[in-house]
Amino acid sequence: MTANTTAHKAPGRAGAGGPPARAPRGRPASPARRSGWTPWLYLLPALVLLGGLLVYPIYQLGLISFLEYTQAQVSGGEPTTFQGFGNYATLFNDSQFWQVLLATVLFATACVLATLFVGCALAVLLTRIRALPRLALMMAALGAWATPAITGSTVWVFLFDPDFGPVNKVLGLGDFSWTYGRYSAFALVLLEVLWCSFPFVMVTVYAGIRTVPTEVLEAASLDGASQWRIWRSVMAPMLRPILIVVTIQSIIWDFKVFTQIYVMTNGGGIAGQNLVLNVYAYQKAFASSQYSLGSAIGVVMLVILLAVTLVYLRLVRRQGEEL
Helix, strand or coil: CHHHHHHHHHHHHHHHCCCCCCCCCCCCCCHHHHHHHHHHHHHHHHHHHHHHHHHHHHHHHHHHHCECCEHHHHCCCCCCCECCCHHHHHHHCCHHHHHHHHHHHHHHHHHHHHHHHHHHHHHHHHCCCCHHHHHHHHHHHHHHHHCCHHHHHHHHHHHCCCCCCHHHHHHCCCCCCCCCCHHHHHHHHHHHHHHHHHHHHHHHHHHHHHCCCHHHHHHHHHCCCCHHHHHHHHHHHHCHHHHHHHHHHHHHHHHCCCHHHHHHCCCCCHHHCCCCHHHHHHHHHHHCCEHHHHHHHHHHHHHHHHHHHHHHHHHHHHHHHHC
16 A cells, blocks of 8 residues: 555646656647648749749840840841940930930829829719719729720820811810820820729728728818818828828839830830830830840839839838838
């Protein structure tokens, strides 16, 4: 009986006063650590596909920008030679490049501001009108959004045609040519870009407005706030994540506009007065067979858009931390 008592008490004394038991080696990973890899496993097929579709073309674009690559090299008549940063030096020493870059930035800025203003204004209007007019406006906007760029550009050129277009007849402008002058041509293209771009902003902001609690808006209205004050002080701060997304998306889309400029100004306007970077790169690469310079322009555009994307990601991360 004494032995049995001692045998039963020994584990108790070891657990109470003895040294603590050692933890077993090779513990399994914690659930939090295991779950950290789960999203990447789901994203792996898409990442592999995007890598194959994006990495190799970007590699080729950067490689050609460092080579002497003209029609002679394409035909295999002469070997390609390494130019280093010579193509970039040629590009940056060209005054036309800086003029086109400035025109691209100004044109994209005007398009973005106009798109955001019209899209947000119509999104607010959708919350003020009845169901039937709201449905008609939504269908018309989605129709403009779904129209291919080349089709929309061709229709707009016809509408503003100096001989057969109805716009000049309605406005009494006679045979005024919108595409002859530099600023009138840019204005015409801006209207077309605005027409096919505002539906994205309108639908996205309208969806965000619907998530704003009605009690907050009613309280601001009872306090005597005007509609503009409600938008600026109440709705805009609450819609800031959505506004950031649509702004960055609009910047990316409008900065690399090609079809509207190329179709509506017949390849960049008279003497290249309506060139933007995308059309300028196309002319250098395919019209002049200077593929290396066209690739260098593409790399410059890629760097600019990557910088915009990084700003977007930083703003989204900061917004997430604030929330």
